Amino acid sequence: MPFVAPHIAWHGIAPELALVGGALVALLIDAVKPAVDRRFLAGLSLATIGLAAWFTFDLRDTRAVIMQGTLAVDGVALFGRLILLITAAMTILISYHYLSRRRIHRGEYYPLLLLATSGMTLLAASNDLLLSFLAIETLSLALYVMVGFARRDEKSQEGALKYFLLGAFSSAFLLYGIALTYGATGSTQLSVISKQAAVASVDERLMFVAVAMIAVGFAFKVAAVPFHMWSPDAYQGAPTSVTGFMAAGTKAAAFIGFFRVFLVAFGALQWDWRPVLWIVAVATMAVGSLLAIAQTDVKRMLAYSSIAHAGYVLIGLVAANRDGVSAALFYLLIYAVMVLGAFAAVIVSAPGGSERLSLAEWGGIGRRYPVFGGAMTLFLLALAGLPPTSGFTGKFLLFAAAIKAHENALVVAATITSVVAAFFYVRLIVLIWLQDPPPDDGHPGIGPTPALITSLGIAAAATIVFGVWPQSLIDLARNAISHGFVG
Amino acid sequence: MNLAWPLTLGALLFSIGVYGVLARRNAVLVLMSIELMLNAVNVNLVAFSTWIRETIAIGQIFALFVITIAAAEVGIGLAIVLLIFRNRETINIDEIDLLKW
Numbered sequence: 001m002p003f004v005a006p007h008i009a010w011h012g013i014a015p016e017l018a019l020v021g022g023a024l025v026a027l028l029i030d031a032v033k034p035a036v037d038r039r040f041l042a043g044l045s046l047a048t049i050g051l052a053a054w055f056t057f058d059l060r061d062t063r064a065v066i067m068q069g070t071l072a073v074d075g076v077a078l079f080g081r082l083i084l085l086i087t088a089a090m091t092i093l094i095s096y097h098y099l100s101r102r103r104i105h106r107g108e109y110y111p112l113l114l115l116a117t118s119g120m121t122l123l124a125a126s127n128d129l130l131l132s133f134l135a136i137e138t139l140s141l142a143l144y145v146m147v148g149f150a151r152r153d154e155k156s157q158e159g160a161l162k163y164f165l166l167g168a169f170s171s172a173f174l175l176y177g178i179a180l181t182y183g184a185t186g187s188t189q190l191s192v193i194s195k196q197a198a199v200a201s202v203d204e205r206l207m208f209v210a211v212a213m214i215a216v217g218f219a220f221k222v223a224a225v226p227f228h229m230w231s232p233d234a235y236q237g238a239p240t241s242v243t244g245f246m247a248a249g250t251k252a253a254a255f256i257g258f259f260r261v262f263l264v265a266f267g268a269l270q271w272d273w274r275p276v277l278w279i280v281a282v283a284t285m286a287v288g289s290l291l292a293i294a295q296t297d298v299k300r301m302l303a304y305s306s307i308a309h310a311g312y313v314l315i316g317l318v319a320a321n322r323d324g325v326s327a328a329l330f331y332l333l334i335y336a337v338m339v340l341g342a343f344a345a346v347i348v349s350a351p352g353g354s355e356r357l358s359l360a361e362w363g364g365i366g367r368r369y370p371v372f373g374g375a376m377t378l379f380l381l382a383l384a385g386l387p388p389t390s391g392f393t394g395k396f397l398l399f400a401a402a403i404k405a406h407e408n409a410l411v412v413a414a415t416i417t418s419v420v421a422a423f424f425y426v427r428l429i430v431l432i433w434l435q436d437p438p439p440d441d442g443h444p445g446i447g448p449t450p451a452l453i454t455s456l457g458i459a460a461a462a463t464i465v466f467g468v469w470p471q472s473l474i475d476l477a478r479n480a481i482s483h484g485f486v487g
Numbered sequence: 488m489n490l491a492w493p494l495t496l497g498a499l500l501f502s503i504g505v506y507g508v509l510a511r512r513n514a515v516l517v518l519m520s521i522e523l524m525l526n527a528v529n530v531n532l533v534a535f536s537t538w539i540r541e542t543i544a545i546g547q548i549f550a551l552f553v554i555t556i557a558a559a560e561v562g563i564g565l566a567i568v569l570l571i572f573r574n575r576e577t578i579n580i581d582e583i584d585l586l587k588w
Binding site: 172175187 | 494497501504508514517518521524525527528531532534535538539541545546548549552553556559560563564567568570571574575580583584585586587
């Protein structure tokens, strides 16, 4: 058999090539010149992300399946890249001073961040289960290290170990499901699987087990109940900037991968998996909201809140229509921005190495620092889904998509859990504003820096703008899916 | 050869791996159990690949990727375990319990 060199559409993977290239350059610089100014590495990473964004923008009119069918270039992939690149850029802004303050500002942070981002963007664009698996592993392996980045901190180590063991365990399930899918359909390509799955000759039992196991793998990555146990520990233990990156980036990438695999490859089996995911979505919203009430640590509370938000995005998947996909894309973007804003506020909350982690330390902070307190209040309102913030618009779109798919009971459940969830957000807001501030002596102030103020400002502006004038972003998300997935 | 034999072997290996992850308390043994699960998948992939008889052996190529990823995973996993052992002199996952609820 003669060897035929495959045709490689370089422009389609240009964003990922830029990210990996930037990561390698940063790694090399850090290796040969360990004392290099961290500002240079951070600037290089931001420039790399800018370059990747430029290449992504260049692909805006292209719709194709490239690289022998493994990679999709479509609206969803581009929107996913947009979310992930914004997340990565904001993470660098909130990381810089935080890492210095905690004395863990080692150079390898930036290459790891860029590599994780490249894995995430590939997952959002992957049209082949083999590539999905590789992308998940790329982002996970980088994140395991980033969670344990504060290597003298026992909590950081413990978070890394738990994240690693459960993440690797879930990867094995995902992989077993992929192998069974391959056995049943003879392919790992999503479009081929979808054609084969609709054929009567396919072994249904094999497909059921395969779909279940792949669902387990993705549910772990998005932290859906009952596969959420790793996330509070990893979120609490990880350095706060990494926590923000995980909450925004991993969730968005894993969800877009989840949507693509289930709606494209397993679309013909949706009457089998939708009821199961319905239960998972309700359980995720309920458990996330209820357990968040019991938390006394801000990062852990936000971790449970992020579990609850995973449940809301799952509504879009259960709806399984185009409105569901566009609402989920919208939600993932605005959630990424507001959760990064909330974690940026946690970083700003104290000038020294340690933030105000216990809820009690937030008492009266709004009276002493009204602007800072106002920003945190805005993000909490957005997370609770109250108007006029973007969180309200996002939830509204998701619920509308579910009603269009006749999932009324799901919307009722989601509304009830939203009310429960509002309790712990509002409780923190009450603490911030209505408690007397502690006496001045010896109490830490807040530690804003230009980069942190910039990221807080961007997040706050986006949260308000997309809450009051959401139409342009809604249109962008609708256009992303208006022709469906390619392939 | 009957496809059922290698698939049974794969399922058995995978189940032993799951049992190991759930029952073992030593982090290194948990890591080994996860490796066992990944290798069970390799058995499945190669068996399916031979059975389907495609011109491009996707299953076998996939198995090579899985082996590579498994090696990378062990590298990172052992590094994290080593870090914890240096600080706490234990790798018993029941004793690593600063973070809960």
